[in-house]
Amino acid sequence: MRPTRAGRRAGLAMALVGGLAVATTAATALGTDLTGHGDARRLDGDQTSSIKHEVKGGAARNVILLIGDGMGDSEITLARDYQYGAAGRLPGIDALPLTGQYTTYSLDRSNGRPDYVTDSAASGSGWATGTKTYNGAISVDVDGDAQRSLLEIARANGLRTGDVTTAELQDATPAVQVAHVSERGCYAPSSTTKKCPENALENGGAGSITEQLLGARADVTLGGGAASFRETAKAGQWQGKTLLDQAKARGYQVVTDAAGLAKVATADQKTPVLGLFADGNFATRWSGPLATHTGGAETPVRCTANPALPATQPKLADMTSKAISLLDDRGAKKGFFLQVEGASIDKQDHAANPCGQIGETVDLDEAVQAALDFAKKDGHTLVVVTADHGHSSQIVYPGTTTPGLTRTLVTADDQPLTVAYGTADEGGSQDxxxxxxxxxxYGPRAANVVGLTDQTDLFFTIRDALRLDADKPAPEEATVDNVNVSDGARLKGRVTVKVTTNVEPKYTYIELNQGGRWLTDNTKAPGSTQAGKRPTLVLDTRDYPDGAYQLKIDVVGHDGVTSEKVVHFTIANHR
Ligand SMILES: [Zn+2]
Known part of the structure; x- marks a missing residue:
């Protein structure tokens, strides 16, 4: 006898009593009867006018780009099925009105032809720079030449910028916006010397990913990867200092936990915020058993909250909301560009850990909700949600095993769902x-994601939506424009040394010395000034015997970079 619809509802209600998952939305999924004509429809009628309404041209003031690393369609479906049921909807990821597909292939470095499976470095470099490249490349082309990133271009155009991830900040996806190295593993000075010697500071390169990140100077940089900051610079202005000390010397506000982040009130080019919330990657939100050779046929399980999740680690949604609130300045002429990555969908997929992977997809979905909430209120923000590549997890017939690895979960529908991984054996890394x-x-210019595009199209979509000039030079380092005492001058009586700097520095130090011996400076001499673009040193030259002297002028920028100028002159009161 076929059960009646009422009987099915009762059965569903009983099934609900048996389940206790980390997911809390089971009631919604179970309350939905899908058996009747049209019951499973997602549309509530003709979409023509609502889609027309979502297609907006013009320009965007802000862009928020959210990346689910390794979040292919299979990974999205799996998270939806588990957390919201097959007929449910991820409230963030599934809420964007305009959708397309893009190709992600990379290039073979040896011949420039397609490499059909990309890694995060090549794919991220593609949307960050608009140039396709080889696996392992961080925003360099197949010849190793640096390609400018969206974050760098946005900053040069006067926008505020942010780079947020649950991975190490040196990991490929966050790195493609702030660094240019030939091999993705060049996190810190030691690995750069070994793997990308041409990029090493001591060889005249731009330095490791961490060192370049500090120079890229996004207003907001949040993630893991604190370990690399404990290494020491091998060359340059900060030689012998740790990269963390360098960050502090360059004006960064460093925070290390959720409470510290909550307290940050401003983030700008004078005092950018650097959040280092883990030594390596973030701990995952959820845990559960790995897929194994027999897992698919074993008792179905529900995912649980990860007991090892540190309470001090912020959630991706919290970092996203905080970054938006720090970057959004209605009083400013320009808006912001923010990249957000949910990194461990990929990393847990590599580990054949379905619960770890689903929890990270839900974590990203919450960040997407935060971005959409802001964009809907703001009205001038383009939000793009995408992935860098697909991954190995597949949804297969419930309760089955495969030649690969499987695990069966119980979903919000209170139904078994079997996940299979088939690109590596137990203990290996799924590919x-x-x-x-x-x-x-969602938002202005979102129509450019519709249809089939390539990941490099995203660079041009965002560049043009923000009306960025891709050739605009980066903000200048503070230097001396002019000194009113010229080289070889003869001075007598009272003199005010007037220095003009090109941009407003943090401060300027003007020192009088003779043969390398300090005599006075503008922090000591009465009436002198240190701040602003026109610092001064007031001297009474009669306090010093006639002879040869030097003015040593050090301009210290807000990025901690010092530039120096020396002027040689003569005091001649008695000749
Ligand atoms: Zn990966």
Whole structure:
């Protein structure tokens, strides 16, 4: 006898009593009867006018780009099925109105032809710079030449910028916006010397990813990877100092936990914020058993909260909301560019850990909700949600095993769902796949994600939506423009040394010395000034015997970079 619809509802209600998951939305999924004509529809009628309404041209003031690393369609479906049921909806990721697919392939470095499976470095370099490149490249082309990133271009155009991740800040996706190295593993000075010697500071390169990140000077940089900051610079102005000390010397506000981040009130080019919330990658939100050779046929399980999750580690949604609130300045002429990455969808997929992977997808989804909430209120923000590549997890017939690894979960529908991984054996690392991935948009110019595009199209979509001039030079370092005492001058009586700097520095130090011996400076001499673009040193030259002297002028920028100028002159009161 076929059960009646009422009987099915009762059965569903009983099934609910048996389940206790980390997911809390089971009631919604179980309360939905899908058996009737049209019951499973997602549309509530003709979409023509609502889609027309979502297609907006013009320019965007802000762009928020959210990346689910390794979040192919299979990974999205899996998270939806588990957390909200097959007929449910991820409230963030599934809410963007305009959707397309993009190709993610990389290039073979040896011949420039397609490499069908990309890694995060090549794919991220593609949308960050608009130039396709080889696996392992961080924003350099197949010849190793640096390609400018969206974050660098946005900063040069006067926008505020942010780079947020749950991975190490040196990991490929966050790194492509702030660094240019030939091999993704060049996190810190020691690894750079070994793996990318041409990029090492001591060899005249731009330095490791961490050192370049400090120079890129995003207003907001939040993630893991604190370990690399404990290494010491091998060359340059900060030689012998740790990269963390360098960050502090360059004006960064460093915070290390959620409470510290909550207290940050401003983030700008004078005092950017650097959040280092883990030594390596963030701990995952959820845990559960790995897929194994027999897992698919074993008792179905529900995911649980990860007991090892430190309470001090901020959630991705909290970091996203905080970054938005720090970057959004209605009083400013320009808006902001923010990249946000949910990194461990990929990393848990590599580990054949379905619960770890789903929890990270839900974590990213919460960040997408935070971004959409802001964009809807703001009205001038383009939000794009996409992935860098697909991954190995597949949804297979419930309760089955495969030649690979499987694990069966109980979903919000109170139904068994079996996840299979088939690109590596137990204990190995499951690999990426070459599938196209979803790209979804909301806001001005979101129509440019519709249809089939390539990940490099995203660079141009965002550049043009923000009306960025890709050739605009980066903000200048503070230097001396002019000194009213010229080289070889003869001075007598009272003199005010007037210095003019090109941009407003943090401070300027003007020192009088003779043969390398300090005599006075503008922090000591009465009437002198240190701040602003026109610092002064007031001297009464009659306090010093006639002879040869030097003015040593050090301009210290807000980025901690010092530039020096020396003027040689003569005091001649008696000749
Ligand atoms: Zn990966």
């Amino acid at each position: 990426h796949t070459g599938t196209q991935v979803r790209v979804a948009g």
